[in-house]
Amino acid sequence: MVFEFELPDVGEGVAEGEIVAWHVEVGDRVEEDQVLAEVETDKAVVDLPSPVDGVILELHAEEGEIVAVDSVVVTIDVDGEEGAAEEEPSEEAESPVEAEQTPATDEADPTSVPEGRVFAPPNVRRLARELGVDIGTVEGTGPSGRITEDDVRAADAGDESAVVEQREEDPADDTAETTTPSSIGTSQPAESAERDRTLAAPATRRVAKEEGIDLNAVPTEKTRNGEAFVEEADIHAYAEAQQAAQKADATGADKADETARITTEPYRGVRRTIGQRMEQSVYTAPHATHHDTAEVSALVDARTELKGRAEAADVSLTYMPFVMKAIVAGLKEYPVLNTELDEENEEILYKHYYDIGIAVATDAGLMVPVVENVDEKGLLELAAETNDLATRARERKLSPDELQGSTFTITNFGAIGGEYAKPVINYPETAILGLGAIEERPVAVDGEVVARPTLPLSLSIDHRVIDGAEAAQFCNTVIEYLENPMLLLLE
Amino acid sequence: MVVGDVTTGTDVLVIGGGPGGYVAAIRAGQLDLDVTVVEMDSYGGTCLNHGCIPSKALISATDIAHRAREAERMGIFADPAVDMQGMVTWKDRLVTRLTKGVESLCEGAGATVLTGRAEFADENTARVVQAGEGQGAESISFEHAVIATGSRPIEIPNFEFDGEYILSSRDALALDAVPEQLVVVGAGYIGMELATVFQKLGSDVTVLEQLDDALPTYEDDVTDVVVDRAEDLGISFEFATAATDWEETDDGLVVHTETEDGEEDSFEGTKCLVAVGRQPVTDTLNLEAVNIDVDDRGFIDTDGQGRTSLEHVFAVGDVAGEPMLAHTAFAEGEVAAESIAGEPAALDHQAIPAAVFTDPEIGTVGMTEAEAAGAGFDPVVGQMPMRASGRALSLNEREGFVRVVADKETEFILGAQAVAPEASELIAELALAVEMGATLEDVASTIHIHPTLSEAVHEAVKGARGESIHY
Ligand SMILES: Cc1cc2nc3c(=O)[nH]c(=O)nc-3n(C[C@H](O)[C@H](O)[C@H](O)COP(=O)(O)OP(=O)(O)OC[C@H]3O[C@@H](n4cnc5c(N)ncnc54)[C@H](O)[C@@H]3O)c2cc1C
Numbered sequence: 001m002v003f004e005f006e007l008p009d010v011g012e013g014v015a016e017g018e019i020v021a022w023h024v025e026v027g028d029r030v031e032e033d034q035v036l037a038e039v040e041t042d043k044a045v046v047d048l049p050s051p052v053d054g055v056i057l058e059l060h061a062e063e064g065e066i067v068a069v070d071s072v073v074v075t076i077d078v079d080g081e082e083g084a085a086e087e088e089p090s091e092e093a094e095s096p097v098e099a100e101q102t103p104a105t106d107e108a109d110p111t112s113v114p115e116g117r118v119f120a121p122p123n124v125r126r127l128a129r130e131l132g133v134d135i136g137t138v139e140g141t142g143p144s145g146r147i148t149e150d151d152v153r154a155a156d157a158g159d160e161s162a163v164v165e166q167r168e169e170d171p172a173d174d175t176a177e178t179t180t181p182s183s184i185g186t187s188q189p190a191e192s193a194e195r196d197r198t199l200a201a202p203a204t205r206r207v208a209k210e211e212g213i214d215l216n217a218v219p220t221e222k223t224r225n226g227e228a229f230v231e232e233a234d235i236h237a238y239a240e241a242q243q244a245a246q247k248a249d250a251t252g253a254d255k256a257d258e259t260a261r262i263t264t265e266p267y268r269g270v271r272r273t274i275g276q277r278m279e280q281s282v283y284t285a286p287h288a289t290h291h292d293t294a295e296v297s298a299l300v301d302a303r304t305e306l307k308g309r310a311e312a313a314d315v316s317l318t319y320m321p322f323v324m325k326a327i328v329a330g331l332k333e334y335p336v337l338n339t340e341l342d343e344e345n346e347e348i349l350y351k352h353y354y355d356i357g358i359a360v361a362t363d364a365g366l367m368v369p370v371v372e373n374v375d376e377k378g379l380l381e382l383a384a385e386t387n388d389l390a391t392r393a394r395e396r397k398l399s400p401d402e403l404q405g406s407t408f409t410i411t412n413f414g415a416i417g418g419e420y421a422k423p424v425i426n427y428p429e430t431a432i433l434g435l436g437a438i439e440e441r442p443v444a445v446d447g448e449v450v451a452r453p454t455l456p457l458s459l460s461i462d463h464r465v466i467d468g469a470e471a472a473q474f475c476n477t478v479i480e481y482l483e484n485p486m487l488l489l490l491e
Numbered sequence: 492m493v494v495g496d497v498t499t500g501t502d503v504l505v506i507g508g509g510p511g512g513y514v515a516a517i518r519a520g521q522l523d524l525d526v527t528v529v530e531m532d533s534y535g536g537t538c539l540n541h542g543c544i545p546s547k548a549l550i551s552a553t554d555i556a557h558r559a560r561e562a563e564r565m566g567i568f569a570d571p572a573v574d575m576q577g578m579v580t581w582k583d584r585l586v587t588r589l590t591k592g593v594e595s596l597c598e599g600a601g602a603t604v605l606t607g608r609a610e611f612a613d614e615n616t617a618r619v620v621q622a623g624e625g626q627g628a629e630s631i632s633f634e635h636a637v638i639a640t641g642s643r644p645i646e647i648p649n650f651e652f653d654g655e656y657i658l659s660s661r662d663a664l665a666l667d668a669v670p671e672q673l674v675v676v677g678a679g680y681i682g683m684e685l686a687t688v689f690q691k692l693g694s695d696v697t698v699l700e701q702l703d704d705a706l707p708t709y710e711d712d713v714t715d716v717v718v719d720r721a722e723d724l725g726i727s728f729e730f731a732t733a734a735t736d737w738e739e740t741d742d743g744l745v746v747h748t749e750t751e752d753g754e755e756d757s758f759e760g761t762k763c764l765v766a767v768g769r770q771p772v773t774d775t776l777n778l779e780a781v782n783i784d785v786d787d788r789g790f791i792d793t794d795g796q797g798r799t800s801l802e803h804v805f806a807v808g809d810v811a812g813e814p815m816l817a818h819t820a821f822a823e824g825e826v827a828a829e830s831i832a833g834e835p836a837a838l839d840h841q842a843i844p845a846a847v848f849t850d851p852e853i854g855t856v857g858m859t860e861a862e863a864a865g866a867g868f869d870p871v872v873g874q875m876p877m878r879a880s881g882r883a884l885s886l887n888e889r890e891g892f893v894r895v896v897a898d899k900e901t902e903f904i905l906g907a908q909a910v911a912p913e914a915s916e917l918i919a920e921l922a923l924a925v926e927m928g929a930t931l932e933d934v935a936s937t938i939h940i941h942p943t944l945s946e947a948v949h950e951a952v953k954g955a956r957g958e959s960i961h962y
Contacts, residue, residue: 113795113837113838113839114839116866117841117866117903117905118839118841118928119901119903119928120928121926121927121928122839122840122926122927125837125839126835126836129835129836129837129839130835142928143930143932143933144901144902144903144930145901146903146928146930147928
């Protein structure tokens, strides 16, 4: 019997996953639960275990390809007759980009009729069936989000990068690629806008003149009173693009050189998710950042004293649990920092629990595992839990539910170095605290400058919900606890 | 095997030559499958012979007479004489023409067209039993089968169809004289359509309905327009009244009724039409010989392609369940044939439009406002009354409306309800909109011919965007 293994929903609400690596090849015998592949979703990397015993007949995706949930990823001959492999054409695996070709009909699941309404015309729905794409998971780019043929093809082929690859094979399509000024380095001149009339402030006009740039040529999407409107930044961007293009022309760089000068990396998976989150946070919540410094001699002493005891319990005690506790003290005093803004219902949601997200840098980018109920846990417990989460985050072995639900987030960029930063809020939370490096720095004590360990703090707030005064007051409380760790005994 | 049997083989055996069956046969033939279609009665099935086409023919014919009679406001004074026999002969001629057309379309597509009753012998063989004594039977072995055996009217206790007093819709469409008084049991779409026909032909029609309203699947403001008009025509309605029994009288019959509180009454009629719904026909098939699941009402269970619990056997049309409409059968027949041919077909239609050919007509597609809200949309509604339509007034019509339901944020059109002259035609545009995932703006930006009824669709859509011009 031939078993068509469809990509399961590997995380809550995950629509697609990237095949990071295959652990099996066609012809391999596999056992139930044996790991077939590693799949990266926008939330985590998970192992894909085989649901059956059998022999691999076909792998339907290449490494690096994005596969929609419910589409077939592996065909397994459950009886294990290896001869059966010949019957299964592996055309699809060889050319995953060729969307037009009709796959063997048993790959698609044409009988599946999506529940509820689908906003896609009949031909697009049929194409989805042909390609084995679950139309319910395809995001539409047409008017109002209507699903188009291209959307289905993109969902099938992985994503946009596949479309680009296809174009590169087909030189006739070259023109289609060079329509944006961002294609710097393809020795094309930066695209000019060529308008008849452009509005700009007098100062901007002066800059244009200095740069020797024709205002009517500067691309812009901004308008004033229905006329194109250009700002200084647009002129600089255009000037730079032109210079880059000229440089490229001057060096007579051929195509090979160009690819060496700029290489591309797909923008997807965790990277794309981080990007989308950052964009959403920064464009939704007006950020304000408050900076202050805690003088942490007492904290350093306290930790030094407790470290040995912690080691005896097999726990490495960092400063993080102290900071988490100090934050909870601050949040209890200023609950407005432990909130979320429900824009739709125009309500501020106050959370009376303290689940703290810890931003961790990993090879694949930023992850924010969550330590739950920080107020109810002791320092050692917090230390152990934080270390475990951080380690597994770096190994990308966190489950999706360990990465969601925080109420406040800490980012410890100081672990790498630096004093102050402007952290981006982990939206929809309303505040994030950035920790600088604990180092000896000059501090004024009784009229003299002395060296003392200090911890620089950078608190970003969503100014729609929290005001600067509250941010400062919260920081004061946190500093009070960090400077007098004895206070934690009262918590 | 019966002596004299011959066995032939076919890729696809289609059982039943109604809308579901003949479309499956034609499509399978077009896809180069070897197909045999078997019909035990008359090609075209219920739809062509005893349903859609004959009923619409009589509705249109009586409407011509009726409108001529009612055109005094337009300065026309006429009292056309109706020769019922003539009308029925005309209807029969056009039915014959269409059924012959169906047979030749099947043949043209390469199908083998047989007459006889097909019944299963086992999972890959059927016997075709010819009508008449002593005839041999042909055995057909098949790779795939499509069951399209349709439906028949439901009989209620004490009201067996006899064609004389107690009529089915089929009998009513074949009457050669107008009954003086007609009792109609059931105010569903068939009952309402035929009640209107006979009232317009001069019968005195009483409609008995067990529920509280006519056409219960439609919204109240839609049915109100139709019931009001029917009452104006002279039809009397008795709701919440069940027909329990009947007796012959000198002039015809008397139908006894009872309300829920036990109140009894009786209604006289020359004849009584019972139209209380339809049930699947599976007893002609020897279904016991194969392992095919049916639901508790006897309809054959099918999946998104029309496949039954037997992988290689499909069921389409009325026998596969609601909605029991000819165009649903068409669509299912096509999908079944394409699936057998290995194409990735599926019944993924976003909505099935439906019409009732009353006066005025009802046409609907997709969701009502309440259904849209129930499905999680934030519905916005636009409604255009026909009395604001220049074309309606010039047709001497003023009742009804066209309503469109859309999602407020995305403007995707989710459904529409029309109760209006030609509502069955008007709804086609909105059915396309629903199927395409079109938005209010798409339809609002489409120029509609003036003066037409379709402008009411345009105005309703514009109304939903707060941009009505003519209303
Ligand atoms: C009065 C009336 C008005 C209607 N008006 C409309 C309308 O306006 N619009 C609309 O969409 N629908 C209408 N309908 C419904 C429509 O007629 C049916 O939905 C449609 O005919 C269903 O098609 P079908 O192919 O499933 O079945 P049918 O049309 O019922 O065809 C089934 C055929 O199978 C044959 N058969 C059964 N068993 C066997 C067997 N064992 N071997 C061989 N042949 C067999 C039967 O003789 C029959 O011809 C109306 C119905 C009625 C009664």
